[in-house]
Structure formats: structure tokens, C-alpha cells
Amino acid sequence: MRLERRASASRVMAVLAPVLALVCAAAGAAVLFALLGRDPVSCLHTLFVAPLEDANGWSELALKATPLLLCALGIAVGVQANVWNIGAEGQFTMGAIAGGAVALWLGPTEGWFVLPLVLMAGVLGGAAWGGVAAFLRTRFNAHEILVTLMLSYIAVQVLGWLVRGPMQDPEGFNFPQTRQFEAAAMLPVLLEGSRVTVAAVFALVAVPLAALLLGRTMAGYRIRVVGLAPGAARYAGFSENGAVWVCLLLSGGLAGLAGVCEVAGPIGQLTPSISPGYGFAAIIVAFLGRLSPVGMLFAAVLMALLYLGAEGLQITQQLPLAAAGVIQGMLLLFLLGADVLTLYRVRFGGVRAHAKASSHG
Amino acid sequence: MDDGVMLVALLVATLRAAAPLILAGLGELVCERAGVLNLGVEGMMLVGAVVGFAASVTTGSPVLGLLAAMAAGAAMAAVFAVLTLRLHANQVASGLALTIFGIGFSALFGAPYQSHPITGLATLIFPNLSGAHPLLQQLLLVDPLVWLALAAPFAVARFLARSRAGLLLRAVGESAEVAHAFGYKVVRIRGFAVLFGGAMAGLAGAYLSLAYTPMWTENMVAGRGWIALALVVFSTWKPLLLAAGAILFGFVTIAGFQAEAWGIPVAPNLLATLPYAATILVLVLISRDTLRLKLNAPAALGKPFHPAG
Numbered sequence: 001m002r003l004e005r006r007a008s009a010s011r012v013m014a015v016l017a018p019v020l021a022l023v024c025a026a027a028g029a030a031v032l033f034a035l036l037g038r039d040p041v042s043c044l045h046t047l048f049v050a051p052l053e054d055a056n057g058w059s060e061l062a063l064k065a066t067p068l069l070l071c072a073l074g075i076a077v078g079v080q081a082n083v084w085n086i087g088a089e090g091q092f093t094m095g096a097i098a099g100g101a102v103a104l105w106l107g108p109t110e111g112w113f114v115l116p117l118v119l120m121a122g123v124l125g126g127a128a129w130g131g132v133a134a135f136l137r138t139r140f141n142a143h144e145i146l147v148t149l150m151l152s153y154i155a156v157q158v159l160g161w162l163v164r165g166p167m168q169d170p171e172g173f174n175f176p177q178t179r180q181f182e183a184a185a186m187l188p189v190l191l192e193g194s195r196v197t198v199a200a201v202f203a204l205v206a207v208p209l210a211a212l213l214l215g216r217t218m219a220g221y222r223i224r225v226v227g228l229a230p231g232a233a234r235y236a237g238f239s240e241n242g243a244v245w246v247c248l249l250l251s252g253g254l255a256g257l258a259g260v261c262e263v264a265g266p267i268g269q270l271t272p273s274i275s276p277g278y279g280f281a282a283i284i285v286a287f288l289g290r291l292s293p294v295g296m297l298f299a300a301v302l303m304a305l306l307y308l309g310a311e312g313l314q315i316t317q318q319l320p321l322a323a324a325g326v327i328q329g330m331l332l333l334f335l336l337g338a339d340v341l342t343l344y345r346v347r348f349g350g351v352r353a354h355a356k357a358s359s360h361g
Numbered sequence: 362m363d364d365g366v367m368l369v370a371l372l373v374a375t376l377r378a379a380a381p382l383i384l385a386g387l388g389e390l391v392c393e394r395a396g397v398l399n400l401g402v403e404g405m406m407l408v409g410a411v412v413g414f415a416a417s418v419t420t421g422s423p424v425l426g427l428l429a430a431m432a433a434g435a436a437m438a439a440v441f442a443v444l445t446l447r448l449h450a451n452q453v454a455s456g457l458a459l460t461i462f463g464i465g466f467s468a469l470f471g472a473p474y475q476s477h478p479i480t481g482l483a484t485l486i487f488p489n490l491s492g493a494h495p496l497l498q499q500l501l502l503v504d505p506l507v508w509l510a511l512a513a514p515f516a517v518a519r520f521l522a523r524s525r526a527g528l529l530l531r532a533v534g535e536s537a538e539v540a541h542a543f544g545y546k547v548v549r550i551r552g553f554a555v556l557f558g559g560a561m562a563g564l565a566g567a568y569l570s571l572a573y574t575p576m577w578t579e580n581m582v583a584g585r586g587w588i589a590l591a592l593v594v595f596s597t598w599k600p601l602l603l604a605a606g607a608i609l610f611g612f613v614t615i616a617g618f619q620a621e622a623w624g625i626p627v628a629p630n631l632l633a634t635l636p637y638a639a640t641i642l643v644l645v646l647i648s649r650d651t652l653r654l655k656l657n658a659p660a661a662l663g664k665p666f667h668p669a670g
Contacts (some may be wrong), residue, residue, distance in 0.1 A: 333462060
């Protein structure tokens with residue numbers, strides 16, 4: 001068996017590869033459950049079907065898909081420019097901190113302007129954290145992969161310090177958490193009785209905006225040229241540094257928005273753990289969605305389903321929540337493997353193939 | 362404790378903190394010298410830590426634990442090798458996938474072992490030291506893996522510089538096409554380098570769970586895999602500089618812990634940011650010299666190789 005490069009990437013396979021990867025990951029999950037002494041069929045049912053059986057499940061799905069989608073949109077724009085922001089988790093956290101700080105500072109202040117200020121602070125907090133990485137990359141050539149990641153670890157520790165120190169709730173019995181945000185600083189709930197907030201609308205609006213940016217604007221064109229053909233980009237006078245700044249500020253801002261929407265939404269205060277790894281899972285969403293905004297919408301829902309399903313497994317099968325991470329990781333590994341079919345044709349060695357191979361010795 | 366013992370204790374603690382960084386960093390260094398960038402170090406270390414711990418607890422033999430950890434790290438590296446070398450997948454994305462998988466896998470399989478107490482490697486080897494001189498007690502904390510971590514950089518440096526296999530490995534990392542044209546098996550050589558990197562990362566992880574901490578807690582590698590990656594860049598791909606960098610890092614980490622004892626009150630969370638901030642600082646300092654980095658980096662680093670056909 002050998003691989004033959006396709007003249008151009010197969011569009012059919014680009015869509016089929018994620019489906020194939022999902023099937024393989026589900027099979028891998030079944031093996032995993034069997035190894036852990038559980039019934040694979042009922043586990044798979046809990047994972048993929050049970051969460052969708054009632055209205056509450058669907059609303060929780062939207063709740064979890066929102067931050068994943070917001071983070072993934074930014075990451076995907078970066079990947080197209082060959083800018084790897086893998087620290088969305090940190091920008092998410094910084095957005096939550098900045099937004100939370102404004103919410104706590106405004107305290108009982110009433111008024112329509114409170115929530116926009118909180119959200120803006122979140123976006124700016126995330127963008128600033130991304131901006132640090134952009135500055136270090138453009139000014140000192142320090143690679144953004146490691147820097148954004150290190151900044152994530154720092155952000156999480158800073159949050160841990162703030163909720164145990166300067167921002168701790170004085171009447172909170174020394175729990176590591178801040179005061180609850182006031183109603184004026186909280187996002188309105190979309191559906192009565194659910195936890196889904198207007199953040200879901202932000203994410204849905206961001207999808208066409210990201211598609212427009214990449215597909216229809218000069219900035220998006222520059223980003224893609226810088227990523228695909230750095231030499232051509234330089235020749236055309238497209239600034240690589242500019243692309244780095246745009247990508248990291250944009251993805252940082254989106255991740256920051258996701259972060260502030262979590263704390264000003266379902267969580268309602270700052271606590272040491274505000275994300276079950278959304279920022280990292282968003283990397284998988286970006287690839288699973290083929291870096292296309294619409295594709296990422298589906299991928300975000302699928303990843304949210306895995307989070308929800310894992311919660312179900314924790315309750316019914318006493319499996320740790322980390323099961324979600326294993327299956328998500330397998331999904332990405334299988335996807336990267338399946339993608340070989342997008343760029344290559346598999347040929348089973350015929351006579352000519354053998355002759356060719358042997359002439360290469 | 363008198364000053365002499367304090368000083369030795371500080372030195373020993375520094376070396377112990379540096380050991381996992383040296384082991385994992387050397388593995389990645391060899392891998393990168395062969396032209397492959399594997400960002401899965403953190404994930405391989407986590408899996409090594411949990412598998413080493415589980416094997417050690419189940420069999421009662423820490424040696425088997427270490428071997429199992431190396432095998433587990435190499436197994437994960439094998440997945441990476443198949444993806445990137447056989448199926449031509451993107452190296453950056455594949456490495457990230459490996460880390461994401463490793464975080465989840467180790468948390469899932471480590472859950473039953475969470476906070477299960479074991480005897481550390483050093484105490485296991487010298488169990489009855491309570492009566493010994495405090496200086497000796499400190500010195501014997503330097504377990505065999507620390508000695509290995511101190512010796513390994515010299516061995517790897519010699520292998521890369523002097524041996525035929527090391528020369529081939531470097532040739533593949535500088536130009537896969539040229540090495541291929543000379544008839545060398547590029548994919549196979551890169552595959553071995555990736556496997557070595559995985560085994561070393563697994564060993565580094567097991568050092569954390571069997572000797573350094575010693576116990577298994579979720580996500581206990583805490584970014585050391587990424588710091589090891591940064592140290593490879595810092596060392597400009599030279600094993601001895603890597604060890605020096607790791608020892609410097611070990612010192613920064615330990616100095617942070619010591620700050621409290623020296624009467625500098627710092628919140629524990631802020632202390633914990635120290636190694637990460639130091640990593641960024643080191644990256645900035647080393648990366649600003651673009652020319653030096655370019656001259657020393659393996660020319661084919663991260664570039665996929667497709668044999669003609």
C-alpha cells in the first residue's frame with residue numbers, strides 16, 4: 001500500500017474525514033469502556049444519545065458549545081495565518097478576571113451600561129493577554145505556541161490568587177471565591193428556566209462574521225496568504241507581524257468574551273476553576289470543523305455533547321469526567337490520521353508501483 | 362540545620378527539580394535534531410507518570426514501573442510517528458493532540474490511584490537513615506534517576522557528535538532530501554528519534570510520580586513538558602546547555618519555595634507562576650538573537666518529508 005498525492009485536496013474527503021474520525025473515536029471509546037469493566041453499549045448511549053433526550057439537555061448543549069465556538073473561531077483564524085494560539089484557556093481566564101473585576105467594582109450600580117462595560121472588559125482582558133504573546137513574537141521572535149501556553153498557566157494561577165486574596169468574598173466563609181455579581185452585571189437568560197444566555201447569540205453572530213472576515217475582506221485575504229505562502233506575502237508587502245497581531249488580538253478577544261460570558265452567566269462569580277478546559281478543547285473544535293466557521297459550529301456542538309455525555313457517565317457509571325478528554329483526544333488523533341485521505345489517494349501496490357518503488361531502491 | 366546542610370539541601374532540591382526537565386528535554390532534543398517537532402511531551406510525561414505509578418504499585422517494583430513508563434511514553438510517541446511520518450499529518454497539530462489525549466487518559470486511569478501514598482525512590486533505596494548525619498541524609502536523596510539525568514546529557518552529546526548513528530540522525534534533521542538521496546532511511550531514523558523522545562518523556566513523568574512527589578495527582582506534570590520544550594530552544598539544541606538550563610530552572614522553582622522560609626511572604630499561587638514566567642523570559646532572551654537561533658536550529662525542523670513517488 002502506498003500514498004499518492006492528490007493534485008488538489010479532496011473536498012469530499014475533507015467533510016468525510018471528521019465523520020470517519022468520529023466513528024473511530026466512538027469505537028475507541030467502546031473499547032475503553034469495556035476495558036474499564038463497563039457495558040460499552042449503554043455507555044455509548046449515555047455519551048451520545050441520552051443528553052439529547054430532553055429539552056434541558058439541548059439547552060446545556062448550547063451552554064457548553066458557546067465558549068468552545070467562540071474560542072475555536074479565533075484559533076482557526078490564527079491557524080490560517082500559521083499563528084498558533086494554543087493559550088485560549090489563558091485568554092478565557094483573563095477575560096473572566098477583567099470582566100469580573102469590573103462587575104465587582106461597579107457593585108450595586110444599576111443601569112444599562114453595566115453589562116456592556118463588563119463584557120468589554122472581558123474582551124479587552126483576553127485581547128491584552130493575547131497581545132502579550134503578539135508583542136513577544138513580533139518584537140523578540142519568541143514563539144507564540146510556548147508563550148501563549150505559559151501565559152495560560154500564569155492566568156490560571158493569577159485567578160487562584162485573586163479569589164483567595166484581593167478579590168475574595170469577605171463574607172464567604174473563606175471559600176476561594178468572589179462575591180456573586182449583581183443582576184445588572186449578569187447576561188440575560190435566553191430561555192426561561194434554562195441556563196443559556198445571550199452569549200449563545202454572540203457565538204452564532206460570530207460565525208458569519210468570521211466567515212466574512214476570512215472570505216470577503218482584504219485583512220482575511222492577507223491572513224490566508226501569510227499562512228499559505230509567506231514568501232508571496234512578503235513580496236506583496238503583506239506584513240507577517242501585522243497578521244500575528246490581528247490573529248492574537250482577535251482570538252484573545254473572542255476567548256476573553258467567552259470567559260466573561262461564563263462568569264457573568266452560568267457561574268455568576270469568580271472561582272478558581274471556571275473552565276473544564278474549553279480553551280484546549282477549542283483547538284480540537286477548530287480542526288474538526290476544518291477551520292471553517294460553519295464547520296466549527298457543528299464541531300462545537302459535538303464537543304459540547306462529549307462534555308455533557310461525560311457528566312452523564314460520571315453519574316450513571318461512576319467514570320471520571322476526564323473520560324471526555326480521552327475521547328476528545330482520540331477524536332483529534334483519528335482526524336489527523338484520517339486527513340491523509342484528503343490529501344492523498346491510497347494505492348494498493350500494482351506492478352507499476354512495485355517497479356517504481358524498486359527503482360528508488 | 363546549619364548553613365552547610367542548608368546549602369547542600371538547596372543544591373539537592375535544585376537537582377531533583379531539574380532531573381525531569383533534563384530527561385524529557387534530552388528526548389525532545391534528539392527528536393528535534395532528527396527534524397521532528399513533537400509538542401506532545403507534556404502528554405507523554407503525564408501518561409508515563411500514571412503508568413509508572415500504577416505499574417509500580419501493582420507489581421511492587423519501581424524498576425518495572427520505570428520500564429512501563431518508558432514503554433508507555435514510547436507507545437504514545439509511536440502513534441505520533443505513524444501520524445506524522447507515515448500519514449504526513451501536521452506535526453504541530455499531532456503533538457497537541459497527543460498532549461490533549463495524555464491529559465485525559467492520565468486523569469481517567471489515574472483516578473483510582475489519586476493520593477495513594479507510596480515510598481519514594483530515594484527512601485526505598487536507603488530506608489534507615491533517621492540516625493545518619495543530616496548531610497548524608499540530604500546527599501542520599503539524590504536518587505539514581507538524578508544521577509542518570511546528570512550523566513545523560515554527556516552521553517547524548519557524545520552520541521550526536523561522535524557516533525555514526527548520531528551523524529546520520531543530524532543529517533536527517535538538516536536535510537531529509539539529501540539523506541534520502543544518499544540512501545538512508547529517513548523515516549526509520551526519524552521514527553527511532555521520536556520513540557527515544559517518548560521513552561525519555563515517559564521516564565521523566567515516572568520520576569515525578571515515583572521519586573519527586575512521590576504520588577500521583579491529576580495533571581501533576583504541571584507544564585514541565587512545555588518547559589522542557591522551551592529548554593530545547595534555549596539550549597540551541599545542545600545537550601549540555603540543556604542540562605545547564607534545566608538546573609537553572611530547578612533553582613528558580615526551589616528558590617520560590619524557599620522564599621517563604623527566607624521571610625519573603627508571597628502568595629503560593631503567585632509563586633507557582635515563577636517557572637512559567639521564567640520560561641517566557643528565557644524564550645525572549647534566546648529568541649531575540651534570530652541569527653544564532655537560525656544557525657543552530659536543525660534546518661529541517663518541523664518540515665515533513667515525502668519520499669519521491
